[in-house]
Amino acid sequence: MSVTDVINPATEDVVARVEQTSAEETDAAIARAHAALPAWKALAPADRARLLRRFAEAVDADVDHLADLEVRNSGHTIGNARWEAGNVRDVLQYYSAAPERLFGRQIPVPGGVDITFAEPLGVVGVIVPWNFPMPIAGWGFAPALAAGNAVVLKPAELTPLTALRLGELAREAGIPEDVFQVLPGRGSVVGQRFVDNPLVRKVVFTGSTEVGRQIMAGCAAQVKRVTLELGGKNANIVFADADLEKAAASAPYGVFDNAGQDCCARSRILVERGAFEKFMELLEPAVQGVVVGDPASEKTEMGPLISAAHLASVASYVDTETPVAIRGSAPEGPGFWFPPTVVVPREATDRIVTEEVFGPVVTVQTFADEAEAIRLANDSEYGLSGSIWTENLGRAMRVARGVEAGNLSVNSHSSVRYWTPFGGVKQSGLGRELGPDALAAFTETKNVFIATEG
Ligand code: TAP
Numbered sequence: 001m002s003v004t005d006v007i008n009p010a011t012e013d014v015v016a017r018v019e020q021t022s023a024e025e026t027d028a029a030i031a032r033a034h035a036a037l038p039a040w041k042a043l044a045p046a047d048r049a050r051l052l053r054r055f056a057e058a059v060d061a062d063v064d065h066l067a068d069l070e071v072r073n074s075g076h077t078i079g080n081a082r083w084e085a086g087n088v089r090d091v092l093q094y095y096s097a098a099p100e101r102l103f104g105r106q107i108p109v110p111g112g113v114d115i116t117f118a119e120p121l122g123v124v125g126v127i128v129p130w131n132f133p134m135p136i137a138g139w140g141f142a143p144a145l146a147a148g149n150a151v152v153l154k155p156a157e158l159t160p161l162t163a164l165r166l167g168e169l170a171r172e173a174g175i176p177e178d179v180f181q182v183l184p185g186r187g188s189v190v191g192q193r194f195v196d197n198p199l200v201r202k203v204v205f206t207g208s209t210e211v212g213r214q215i216m217a218g219c220a221a222q223v224k225r226v227t228l229e230l231g232g233k234n235a236n237i238v239f240a241d242a243d244l245e246k247a248a249a250s251a252p253y254g255v256f257d258n259a260g261q262d263c264c265a266r267s268r269i270l271v272e273r274g275a276f277e278k279f280m281e282l283l284e285p286a287v288q289g290v291v292v293g294d295p296a297s298e299k300t301e302m303g304p305l306i307s308a309a310h311l312a313s314v315a316s317y318v319d320t321e322t323p324v325a326i327r328g329s330a331p332e333g334p335g336f337w338f339p340p341t342v343v344v345p346r347e348a349t350d351r352i353v354t355e356e357v358f359g360p361v362v363t364v365q366t367f368a369d370e371a372e373a374i375r376l377a378n379d380s381e382y383g384l385s386g387s388i389w390t391e392n393l394g395r396a397m398r399v400a401r402g403v404e405a406g407n408l409s410v411n412s413h414s415s416v417r418y419w420t421p422f423g424g425v426k427q428s429g430l431g432r433e434l435g436p437d438a439l440a441a442f443t444e445t446k447n448v449f450i451a452t453e454g
Contacts, residue, residue, distance in 0.1 A: 009075035021185035026193040033150035036178035045099035052096035054173040059089040073161040075303040088138035095146040112451040118443040120148035122201035125194030129207040130156035131261040140204040147442035160184035227431035231356045232384030235377035236266035240275035242389035248282030254413030260360040264385040264415035311336040314359030374402040384428035
């Protein structure tokens with residue numbers, strides 16, 4: 001049996017030791033999940049709804065504990081971590097309304113009646129990255145369970161603690177133990193079995209585009225369903241007619257939240273040329289005002305990066321030659337710290353402009369007009385999110401329609417609401433999570449014709 005140390009990224013202390021699930025144990029868990037399906041599917045819709053509400057209540061009662069675990073395991077600020085635990089509760093609550101509304105249709109046909117049923121898929125494998133361990137797990141398991149599927153969940157190797165706790169809370173709430181199982185372990189072992197084991201009928205994957213491609217190829221071999229939520233390199237477009245004070249005050253939080261380890265981070269600021277100087281003047285105090293430090297402190301706005309390896313990766317984008325325009329602060333000493341950093345790149349082809357840094361680093365480029373703003377925003381293999389700052393509503397809508405991204409916000413850096421659809425285009429992903437339509441991703445339509453003549 002192999003055991004992994006879980007490290008606090010703010011202190012580098014070991015906070016827990018977690019047993020890794022082997023390939024054989026993963027297959028055994030998948031077999032148990034499969035065996036549990038008939039009873040879960042047969043449960044009266046109101047009873048499944050009640051169990052999901054109880055699960056939501058158990059999470060609610062445990063918010064402070066879950067948040068504390070996330071602060072220690074992931075270095076998330078306590079404010080963010082409480083929001084993340086609350087998000088799991090809210091998503092469970094939202095989808096608890098679904099079991100009683102999973103109805104099909106009656107379609108007129110000659111010679112009989114035709115009715116459709118929304119059938120669960122079977123066992124669903126949910127693979128979660130380390131950057132938002134709680135919400136991303138919930139966006140997969142809550143609608144999957146509501147639709148009558150069994151779930152096997154693999155947290156990231158670096159951040160398993162809150163997922164393990166959510167598994168305990170599900171059991172305490174009465175969700176049958178084989179219907180929702182949390183399997184900590186390696187992606188190449190546990191995650192790979194979700195792809196290769198034919199009893200798993202859908203993989204919900206959130207993570208890097210590179211691994212996402214492999215998952216999609218693996219699922220293709222069995223024509224297995226897949227939802228992919230992948231990387232991002234999102235544009236924050238600021239027009240000269242915008243409320244520049246508001247745009248500049250919001251920009252650091254649109255990219256440095258969670259230390260920039262956010263697929264929706266607005267990591268490319270595009271400013272209309274005439275407003276560049278004024279915007280940079282306003283941005284400087286906003287960046288330097290970001291409070292970086294102990295994530296357990298209520299005042300902290302940004303914590304550390306997740307690991308030493310990730311710190312080295314982020315740091316590789318900023319060397320002594322990099323044209324840094326603004327640099328915030330970061331603690332010295334133990335922990336994987338990197339300061340908020342603003343770069344005015346030399347070329348639009350620089351690696352820092354084109355690649356997902358996944359750290360507190362943002363570039364600022366200028367554009368001449370609407371057409372160039374859209375062209376620069378779309379000059380990326382990714383298409384997840386983005387913001388548009390302007391007081392001209394017509395322009396906001398034109399640009400929003402022109403930018404190739406799944407989630408856009410006007411005069412805001414808001415990205416995710418559990419009651420609206422979320423997901424990317426291009427190499428940012430495939431399929432949508434959240435919102436009222438997510439249930440369709442966890443059911444298949446069965447069509448039954450009943451002959452009524454002779
Ligand atoms: P990855 O390295 O891709 O890992 C994501 C998950 O996949 C982890 O649980 C990982 O397990 C597992 N995994 C790795 N190799 C696998 C394999 N061969 N088969 C099955 N599973 C495998 O990503 P990351 O570094 O954790 O997360 C950062 C990336 O996620 C960024 O690109 C970010 O943009 C993206 N992300 C996207 C979104 C949305 S919603 N679009 C949200 C958050 C993050 P291990 O931990 O054991 O390696």
